[in-house]
Structure formats: structure tokens, C-alpha cells
Amino acid sequence: MSAKQTIAVIGAASAEGKAVLACLLPTGHRLLLMDEAAEKLPSLQQQLQHQQPRCETDTEPCCREACWEADVIVLANAQPTLVDTLQKIKDVATTKIVVCLGQNEEETTSEIAQHLPHSKIVFLQLPGGAAKLPEISGGNKPAVEAVRNLFKTANNKQ
Numbered sequence: 001m002s003a004k005q006t007i008a009v010i011g012a013a014s015a016e017g018k019a020v021l022a023c024l025l026p027t028g029h030r031l032l033l034m035d036e037a038a039e040k041l042p043s044l045q046q047q048l049q050h051q052q053p054r055c056e057t058d059t060e061p062c063c064r065e066a067c068w069e070a071d072v073i074v075l076a077n078a079q080p081t082l083v084d085t086l087q088k089i090k091d092v093a094t095t096k097i098v099v100c101l102g103q104n105e106e107e108t109t110s111e112i113a114q115h116l117p118h119s120k121i122v123f124l125q126l127p128g129g130a131a132k133l134p135e136i137s138g139g140n141k142p143a144v145e146a147v148r149n150l151f152k153t154a155n156n157k158q
Contacts, residue, residue, distance in 0.1 A: 007024060017101075020076050025055055026052065033058070038061045041059040073099065087115060089116075
């Protein structure tokens, strides 16, 4: 059995963050919630615990600290901008999988690579339908496959 991963969701209280959390909740991984609107996190954490009583969730007010603890980083909402977030996490995201949710891959690849040159960048588009798997892409095939497996696991447990 593999070790439980910690997945940091930056922008957890946003609509995008809540959507990705709903997908990840069944995986059994530790979910670390971070949002600039930190006052929203306790109620979000309580809601997640109600939906999945065995899930392990924690909150973190600092995106750098959340990313430092994480095995996988999900940028659900660029707070306040993508560049600001990337600058805050660049020294702790090295060699980690960074999932950019809802970003246009062509427009942001070079910008992200500039700030996170040693991270494994994956792009994720959540589907409209509940039973569909998300669209996952990126240049690092093992990282893309790892994220794909993460969502397959979640989809199979729902």
C-alpha cells in the first residue's frame, strides 16, 4: 500500500477549488486547504468532513507553507494573480507536481515554467458531467499519469 499523499488546494474556497475538492474527497488523501479568504476555510473543512467523515483535512493560511507540506499542489484559483502565487511557492514546489486548474495550457506554460522550472506542471480541466474524468495534459508524462490515476481512483470510489 502506498503512503497517503498530501494534496494542497490553493484557492480551496473558490468555485474551482470546491469542484476539485469534490473530485478528490473520495481518494482518502490528506487535503490541505488554503485560500486568501481564510475565514471561509473552517466552514469548508466542516462541510468536507460531513460529506466524507473519514477524510483528513487541514487548513493553512499561507500558500507557501501549504505547498511546502504537499506532495501535489493544485492551483485552483490564482490568488491574487497566478504570477504572485508562483513567486510565493517557487522555492517549495521544486520537483513537485503542480496542477493548474482551468488555465489555458498554451498561454501559461512558459510563464509557469519560468517561475517553476523544476516542477512537474500538469493542466486540468474539470468536466461538466459528474461521471466524466477531467481533461489532463502537460509535458511531463509521469506527472500527467499520476494526476490521471489520482482522478481515476476518486472516480472509482464515488
